[in-house]
Amino acid sequence: MDARLLLLADSRLPAGGHAHSGGLEPAVTAGAVTDVAGLADFLRGRLATSGLVAAALAAAACAHAHTGDQAWERLDAEADARTPSPAQRQASRAQGRSLLRAARTTWPHPALEALATAVREPHHPIVLGVSAAAGNGTPHQAATITAYGAITGPASAAVRLLGLDPLAVHRTLADLASGVDRIATEAAAAPDDWAALPAPSAPILDLYAELHMSADLRHFES
Amino acid sequence: MGANHDHDPHTAAPAHGRALRLGIGGPVGSGKTALTAALCRTLRDEFDLAVVTNDIYTTEDADFLRRNAVLPDDRITAVRTGCCPHTAIRDDISANLDAVEALEERHPGLDLIIVESGGDNLTALFSQGLADRQIFVLDVAGGDDVPRKGGLGVAAADLLVINKTDLAPMVGSDLDMMARDSSRVRNGRPVAFTSLREQPGAPEVADWVRSVLHEARHDNSHTARNHDHAAAS
Ligand SMILES: Nc1nc2c(ncn2[C@@H]2O[C@H](COP(=O)(O)OP(=O)(O)OP(=O)(O)O)[C@@H](O)[C@H]2O)c(=O)[nH]1
Ligand SMILES: [Mg+2]
Numbered sequence: 001m002d003a004r005l006l007l008l009a010d011s012r013l014p015a016g017g018h019a020h021s022g023g024l025e026p027a028v029t030a031g032a033v034t035d036v037a038g039l040a041d042f043l044r045g046r047l048a049t050s051g052l053v054a055a056a057l058a059a060a061a062c063a064h065a066h067t068g069d070q071a072w073e074r075l076d077a078e079a080d081a082r083t084p085s086p087a088q089r090q091a092s093r094a095q096g097r098s099l100l101r102a103a104r105t106t107w108p109h110p111a112l113e114a115l116a117t118a119v120r121e122p123h124h125p126i127v128l129g130v131s132a133a134a135g136n137g138t139p140h141q142a143a144t145i146t147a148y149g150a151i152t153g154p155a156s157a158a159v160r161l162l163g164l165d166p167l168a169v170h171r172t173l174a175d176l177a178s179g180v181d182r183i184a185t186e187a188a189a190a191p192d193d194w195a196a197l198p199a200p201s202a203p204i205l206d207l208y209a210e211l212h213m214s215a216d217l218r219h220f221e222s
Numbered sequence: 223m224g225a226n227h228d229h230d231p232h233t234a235a236p237a238h239g240r241a242l243r244l245g246i247g248g249p250v251g252s253g254k255t256a257l258t259a260a261l262c263r264t265l266r267d268e269f270d271l272a273v274v275t276n277d278i279y280t281t282e283d284a285d286f287l288r289r290n291a292v293l294p295d296d297r298i299t300a301v302r303t304g305c306c307p308h309t310a311i312r313d314d315i316s317a318n319l320d321a322v323e324a325l326e327e328r329h330p331g332l333d334l335i336i337v338e339s340g341g342d343n344l345t346a347l348f349s350q351g352l353a354d355r356q357i358f359v360l361d362v363a364g365g366d367d368v369p370r371k372g373g374l375g376v377a378a379a380d381l382l383v384i385n386k387t388d389l390a391p392m393v394g395s396d397l398d399m400m401a402r403d404s405s406r407v408r409n410g411r412p413v414a415f416t417s418l419r420e421q422p423g424a425p426e427v428a429d430w431v432r433s434v435l436h437e438a439r440h441d442n443s444h445t446a447r448n449h450d451h452a453a454a455s
Contacts, residue, residue, distance in 0.1 A: 016316030019304035098316035160305040217279050220304045221317070 004107060004135035008128070009145045011152060013106075016098030020091055021157030021220035022046065022150065026208035028161050029215065036165070039158045040172045043151045047176065047183055049202040051150035053082045054125040055143040055187035056197045061129025062142035063192075065111035072118035072126070078194045079123035085206035087213040091222030093121040100127045109134030143187035147180045157220060241272070241332035242438045243322060244431065245311060245353030247375055250341030252361040253385040253418055255283045258338050260424035261431060262292035269333040269435065272297040272325040274318060276310055276340040283338060299325060307340030308347075315352040322352075333435060344373025355434050357427070361386040366395035369403035377407040381414060381430050388417040 007013060024042065027033045033042050057079050064075060083089045100122065104112050111130050115122055125146055132142035155173055159166050190197050212218060246254050255275070262271055271293060275283040277300050284300035287293065299321040303310040310317055322335055337353060339346060348356045358379035360368055363386055369376055376382060382404055390397055397415060404413045414426045 012313070014314040014316060016314060016320075018306055018309050018314050019302055019317050021304070094317075094320070097320060101316065101319065157304070218302065219279055221302050 001141065002136045005132060005137045005141055005145065007106065008103075008131055008135055008137075009148055011156065013099075013102060015102040016095055017149070017153055018156075019220060020095060020153060020222045021161070022154035023050075023088075023205045023208055023212075023222065024154035024157045025161060025218060025220045025222075026212035026215070027205075028158070029212070029218075030208060032208075033158065034162065036168045036172060039155065039162075039164065039169065040175070043154060043172065043176055044179065045202060046154065046205065047147060047151055047179055049200045050088075050205065051147050051180075052183050052187055052198050052200060054128075054150055055147040055184055056190045057082070057123070057125040058129035058132065058146040059139035059143040059188045059190065060194060060197060061126045062133045062137060062139040063129075065109075065115075065130045065133035066139075068111070070114050070118060072115050072122065075194060076119045076122050076126055078197060079126055082197070082199050082201075083123070084201065085209045087209040087222065088206065089123075090213075091209070092124045094221065095124040096127045097121045099124060099131065103127065103131040103134060107131060107134040138188075140184060140188035144180065144184040147183045147187065151176055151180065161219065239442060241270075241322075241326060241335045242435055243335050243337060243352060243354050244434070245337050245339060245348035245356035246359060247311065247339040247342065247346050247348060247356060247379070248359035248383075249343065249361075249364055252341070252359045252364060253383075253416075254338050254341070254359050255286055256418045257357070257359055257383065257385065257416075257424055257427065258283075258336050259287055259290055259292045260418055260422055261336060261428055262287070264423045264425070264428040265334070265431065266293060268432075270329065270331055272299075272329060272332055272335045274299050274301055274321045274325070274335065274337045276301050276303050276307055276318070276338060278303060278305075278307060278340045296328060297325065303340050307342045308345070311337070311339045311352060312347060312349045315349050318352050334431070344368070344371065344375055347374040347378060354438065355380045357381045357383055359383045359385055362390045362395040362397065362400070363393045366397075366400050367403075369400050369407070372407045376404065379411070380434070381412050381427070382408060383414050383416055383427060385416045385418060387415050388419045 027042055033039055100116055112134055115130050128146050129142045155169050158164050159169055248254050277283055281300040284298050287298050288295050301317045301321050326332055356379045358375035384400055416424055
């Protein structure tokens with residue numbers, strides 16, 4: 001694997017991810033996650049739903065970047081259609097904007113410029129896919145990085161919010177790694193027709209995301 | 223570079239022809255928001271200002287500034303920091319850059335954007351990619367041995383403010399010792415003792431900000447003229 005892709009997967013990438021919990025904070029607020037076992041369930045659910053959707057979008061964006069075509073607005077609209085919660089759309093676009101800034105500085109590439117011109121604040125998975133392409137990655141690798149991020153983000157938020165044992169949390173992530181690989185393979189095998197990309201949803205997470213936006217007290221943006 | 227190291231040529235934040243970005247950091251409760259409010263009140267008629275607050279849990283600081291109407295609401299933006307105030311001003315400045323850029327877009331011609339950090343520990347330091355200059359605010363009630371303990375904020379900030387001098391007699395803090403200890407680690411960089419209770423306009427700090435703004439303007443035109451020369455050296 002190209003080491004540039006390791007930088008993209010690294011949580012130390014300065015792309016704004018640390019201020020988002022991937023829906024974990026509202027789940028904690030609602031009392032749905034209190035310990036490592038609850039976190040594992042949350043992560044499994046997230047991986048199978050928004051994780052798969054994001055990974056498939058990233059794979060499609062990566063493939064599209066490699067072709068040099070520029071239907072970015074349409075792909076971005078596919079992401080919108082798969083993100084029913086306005087709060088999650090906003091969080092995805094905010095993170096997309098930050099990642100775009102980081103990627104344009106870190107891995108300059110014409111596809112990143114084309115995306116930035118076409119969409120003012122592209123969805124996060126789209127930017128992730130194009131960034132992977134800029135780092136010479138394949139759609140499958142883009143999907144892996146995206147699915148991996150879908151569980152590592154909330155996991156580190158759980159360590160900070162609940163004070164969970166970081167070693168136990170990493171053990172959980174290791175247990176989920178084969179699930180990440182499976183989701184990435186499924187995402188990368190998705191059809192070329194964007195309308196037919198996977199679209200599973202998790203209504204309770206959508207609801208939590210909306211409640212979070214109106215909460216007085218919150219540590220994370222989303 | 224050399225003497226000009228403060229003007230880090232950061233592509234996302236071009237150092238010339240834009241608002242000066244002033245970071246205000248320091249431990250919890252030392253008076254960062256009070257100082258931000260003071261600077262806004264004192265300087266808002268002379269300069270075009272905006273503020274970004276970094277809140278740990280609430281939007282308390284932004285709300286305070288709005289409630290006190292130190293600036294119009296649309297010039298105050300709150301950023302949330304995901305449990306890590308120092309990450310948002312140092313390791314990953316994305317959210318703050320977004321806020322700063324949005325303010326610049328909304329108010330072209332801004333002279334100064336103040337970024338107030340969430341209350342943090344003594345090692346917190348603003349990234350050069352976010353702040354052109356930084357103030358670190360301590361208070362006398364946090365212990366008069368804090369300057370001696372040092373830390374990046376105390377040692378490296380462009381201005382160290384030691385606030386709440388009105389409380390010194392009550393908590394038994396030795397201001398002379400704080401002055402001596404600070405100057406020992408600060409290599410001649412300035413220290414200001416303030417009481418925002420007694421002098422709500424923070425005149426000494428405002429003067430320092432004025433001088434920084436004038437110097438930055440001068441530097442900008444100067445740097446533009448000598449650009450070729452600087453690139454060659
Ligand atoms: N006695 C006294 N109190 C002060 C002074 N400056 C600020 N305070 C008070 O100290 C408290 C904290 O001040 P803030 O300005 O909110 O401190 P902060 O550093 O912004 O706090 P955080 O953002 O929570 O870290 C408030 O109650 C202020 O009124 C001062 O010079 N003297
Ligand atoms: Mg404050």
